[in-house]
Amino acid sequence: MEIVRVMTRDGATHYGCEVGNQVFRLKGELYGDFCQSQELLDPVRRLAPVEPSAIYAIGLNYRAHAEEMQAEVPEYPVVFMKGTTSVLDPGQPIILPRHLHSDQVDYECELAVIIGKRCKNVAAKDALDYVLGYTCANDVSARDWQKSHGGGQWTKGKGFDSFCPLGPILVTADRIPNPQILPIRTILNGELRQESFTGDMIFPVAQLIEFLSASTTLLPGTVILTGTPPGVGMAADPPRFLKPGDEVMIEITGIGVLHNPVEAEV
Numbered sequence: 001m002e003i004v005r006v007m008t009r010d011g012a013t014h015y016g017c018e019v020g021n022q023v024f025r026l027k028g029e030l031y032g033d034f035c036q037s038q039e040l041l042d043p044v045r046r047l048a049p050v051e052p053s054a055i056y057a058i059g060l061n062y063r064a065h066a067e068e069m070q071a072e073v074p075e076y077p078v079v080f081m082k083g084t085t086s087v088l089d090p091g092q093p094i095i096l097p098r099h100l101h102s103d104q105v106d107y108e109c110e111l112a113v114i115i116g117k118r119c120k121n122v123a124a125k126d127a128l129d130y131v132l133g134y135t136c137a138n139d140v141s142a143r144d145w146q147k148s149h150g151g152g153q154w155t156k157g158k159g160f161d162s163f164c165p166l167g168p169i170l171v172t173a174d175r176i177p178n179p180q181i182l183p184i185r186t187i188l189n190g191e192l193r194q195e196s197f198t199g200d201m202i203f204p205v206a207q208l209i210e211f212l213s214a215s216t217t218l219l220p221g222t223v224i225l226t227g228t229p230p231g232v233g234m235a236a237d238p239p240r241f242l243k244p245g246d247e248v249m250i251e252i253t254g255i256g257v258l259h260n261p262v263e264a265e266v
Contacts, residue, residue, distance in 0.1 A: 001036070003133065003170040005050065006043035016041050018169060031116055031132065031220035047089045049135050049170035050114055053221035055082040056212055057110075057139055057158065061227025062200050068235040077203045077211050080154040082139075082164050082225070090167035090258055094140055096242065097160050098265040102142035105242045108228035109186040109194050109250040111179065112137035112166060113205055115222040119213050127209035130218075133172040134179060136250045136258040137225050138165040138186075143234050143241070165250070165260045166223070176254060179205045184229060187249040188240075196229030203227075 002018045003026065016023040017036040025041055028034030030050075059078035060066040066073050088094065096105050116132025139158065146157030176182070179198060186194035198204075203211070208224060233240040242248070246262040 001172045005047040007045040048166040052223040053219045055223045057225035058227045062229040064230040068230045083159045086164040088162045088165040093261045093263040095162040096264045104143040106141045106233045108139035110137040110225045113224040120217045122213045124206040124210040127206040131173040133170040135170045183253040194231035
């Protein structure tokens with residue numbers, strides 16, 4: 001099923017099932033039992049497909065990306081968190097920080113995993129049973145605040161408002177039984193900048209869930225960003241950071257295209 005979250009003309013927010021060019025209201029609970037109703041919705045705006053309860057992100061999870069960043073391949077997953085206020089809807093602008101200034105804002109295409117059931121101490125062999133579905137993500141990163149100004153922590157550089165675009169749809173797990181075979185790419189202003197496939201992850205999705213849930217409860221609605229492949233702007237020669245007027249597209253085969261323009265904060 002392809003699940004969307006939309007705003008209708010009366011300002012209300014609904015979960016729906018997208019079928020062709022039509023959106024039917026989702027009946028039931030997103031983190032429980034649900035099905036497609038026959039009630040048509042009239043959306044005026046597409047929203048991020050989930051409102052996360054938490055956002056975990058994984059750094060250096062593609063071997064070639066670790067190499068381009070001149071970092072050692074990690075022994076364990078490199079985990080950081082992004083605030084839920086960093087979530088951005090499809091089509092809305094990534095905002096380059098100006099009050100806490102950064103001129104080194106970068107793109108990172110990522111597969112996002114949405115946890116559907118409360119879980120703790122899950123074995124990798126059972127981990128995908130707890131996945132509601134998948135969507136596209138952009139782990140937008142202010143490299144100066146990530147690397148130089150953050151006191152050794154990545155939280156500030158990764159957590160500015162608009163730094164976690166999600167969407168355009170949530171594809172349920174039954175439609176993607178193997179999340180490690182998906183082509184993934186970033187297109188910046190019509191130019192291909194990143195291209196890989198999720199099978200190149202150092203730690204695959206099931207192993208990430210096992211690690212993150214170890215001695216730690218993952219609530220329904222937890223979003224896991226699974227790392228980015230090579231081709232980020234910081235690693236280009238010269239570096240290519242985002243600027244006002246840019247257009248970023250994150251594409252994952254089987255899920256869709258997440259599109260966001262870029263603007264400067266005012």
